[in-house]
Amino acid sequence: MSQYALELTDVRYRKNQRTILDHVNLQIAPGKTVGLLGENGAGKTTLMRLIASVAKGARGTIAVNQQTRDVQRRALVSFSEGLQGFRSTQKLREIRDFYVRTYPDFSAKKYLDLVTFLQIDDDQRLATLSKGTREKFIIALTLARQAAVYLLDEPFSGIDSMSRRRIISSIIQWKQPEAVLIISDHYVTEIAALLDEVVILKDRTICTHKRSDQIRQEFNLGIEAFYESVYEGSIPDDEL
Numbered sequence: 001m002s003q004y005a006l007e008l009t010d011v012r013y014r015k016n017q018r019t020i021l022d023h024v025n026l027q028i029a030p031g032k033t034v035g036l037l038g039e040n041g042a043g044k045t046t047l048m049r050l051i052a053s054v055a056k057g058a059r060g061t062i063a064v065n066q067q068t069r070d071v072q073r074r075a076l077v078s079f080s081e082g083l084q085g086f087r088s089t090q091k092l093r094e095i096r097d098f099y100v101r102t103y104p105d106f107s108a109k110k111y112l113d114l115v116t117f118l119q120i121d122d123d124q125r126l127a128t129l130s131k132g133t134r135e136k137f138i139i140a141l142t143l144a145r146q147a148a149v150y151l152l153d154e155p156f157s158g159i160d161s162m163s164r165r166r167i168i169s170s171i172i173q174w175k176q177p178e179a180v181l182i183i184s185d186h187y188v189t190e191i192a193a194l195l196d197e198v199v200i201l202k203d204r205t206i207c208t209h210k211r212s213d214q215i216r217q218e219f220n221l222g223i224e225a226f227y228e229s230v231y232e233g234s235i236p237d238d239e240l
């Protein structure tokens with residue numbers, strides 16, 4: 001039996017006759033916090049949508065705790081993409097009620113702790129939220145589940161720097177020790193301290209997957225500098 005919480009084998013995804021992801025192989029052990037890095041359009045969101053079974057039709061296999069079927073993966077993966085599908089007049093607590101009904105692993109207690117920590121008033125309507133508050137609400141909904149894999153897609157881009165630092169420094173405490181947390185972000189430096197591993201998407205595939213300590217030891221680089229070097233092509237492919 002696989003020891004991995006998340007395992008992708010030769011995943012390929014095409015949309016409108018274009019290959020968006022190709023030969024994607026990835027293995028993540030339980031408990032790891034992983035940075036998913038890549039330039040605009042590299043396929044970070046698409047990869048998350050495939051893992052969460054929001055996007056379908058990929059070739060290859062995607063397994064979460066050895067479960068490969070869409071319905072099983074949806075039950076194990078927490079991903080709240082953009083709050084699409086909710087009406088702008090809906091109150092946040094109505095969206096919470098939807099989550100309570102939809103996901104048996106949604107913890108009302110954890111949600112309450114998260115909205116308190118993130119200082120969200122859930123009596124507001126979706127339409128009235130600032131970009132940052134909307135992102136905080138997505139973080140609360142996502143982490144309130146007791147999932148095997150949490151996916152946060154650029155979770156902090158609209159959040160002010162003080163709140164961002166506070167959230168980043170405590171985000172680990174909201175996941176169970178054995179759960180996997182994958183964060184895609186452009187603010188690499190700010191999340192670097194959190195990351196056990198780094199996955200870089202380039203040219204439609206994963207061009208490297210390393211432990212953070214490996215990056216520091218083997219390349220003598222911080223994660224941000226390593227990421228930039230990979231994109232610049234200044235590290236030979238056979239060393240990646």
Ligand SMILES: Nc1ncnc2c1ncn2[C@@H]1O[C@H](COP(=O)(O)OP(=O)(O)OP(=O)(O)O)[C@@H](O)[C@H]1O
Nearest residue numbers: 015016018020038039040041042043044045046047
């Ligand atoms: N529904 C779609 N139909 C066709 N092409 C798509 C679709 N969704 C995404 N793409 C294309 O797939 C590629 C990857 O997009 P994706 O949004 O996954 O990238 P990303 O790494 O998340 O980018 P960003 O950092 O800008 O959010 C892009 O070239 C995009 O144009």
